[in-house]
């Protein structure tokens with residue numbers, strides 16, 4: 001393990017990386033074997049506590065990012081899994097779009113969210129927000145998803161796409177892995193612990209990639225060489241030792 005192996009150099013161009021088939025395969029398999037463990041390793045012993053953890057964490061992280069619930073607003077969740085937080089978002093916003101790279105996860109979400117009429121589920125290609133119109137959502141939210149995206153380019157592509165789909169005045173809170181030596185050490189300790197307990201968490205589709213602060217700020221704000229699209233203000237808000245929230249506000 002070396003630092004340079006984990007941080008991929010930022011690219012200046014806005015060219016989209018190819019569809020993320022590897023993540024689709026990894027997460028389909030995770031959904032078929034043990035979806036609740038792969039979604040929330042610490043929370044999930046039964047369905048009730050799994051969805052309860054989604055409600056608690058949704059409130060915690062919306063507040064951390066300064067995002068207010070809005071019964072008239074539309075929220076987009078990137079990486080909705082089987083709907084743990086989607087259900088909570090649907091109680092706090094007028095409508096919710098849940099997007100995921102895994103059709104198997106979406107199948108689980110369909111079952112878990114049956115009867116809720118303000119949720120639309122979309123299968124994504126793992127790299128962009130195709131299927132979500134320009135300037136169409138008030139809030140974008142994503143937790144423990146970008147941290148798994150295997151390449152820096154893939155993560156940066158989502159940050160650019162978030163600016164495209166946010167309405168003027170809209171706000172996004174997206175969690176990524178922190179980049180400190182301590183965060184790296186803690187993440188590796190976690191991967192090793194999971195491996196010892198028989199989980200395949202060395203796969204790049206689980207470990208993800210780190211992205212430099214500079215590249216995150218450039219892609220999320222739309223400033224810097226080669227960036228295009230609507231500009232936004234960006235704040236990086238650490239949470240604990242291992243996570244950072246990227247808060248993106250598109251100007252009104």
Ligand SMILES: C[S@@+](CC[C@H](N)C(=O)[O-])C[C@H]1O[C@@H](n2cnc3c(N)ncnc32)[C@H](O)[C@@H]1O
Pocket residue numbers: 020023027028038039040054078079080081082083084085099100101102105124125126127142143144145148149
């Ligand atoms: C750890 S789970 C978290 C699910 C949900 N955010 C939650 O906290 O309950 C990660 C989810 O992200 C999805 N995912 C992984 N890579 C993705 C990508 N590139 N684009 C969209 N979804 C992705 C996986 O299929 C999985 O459902």
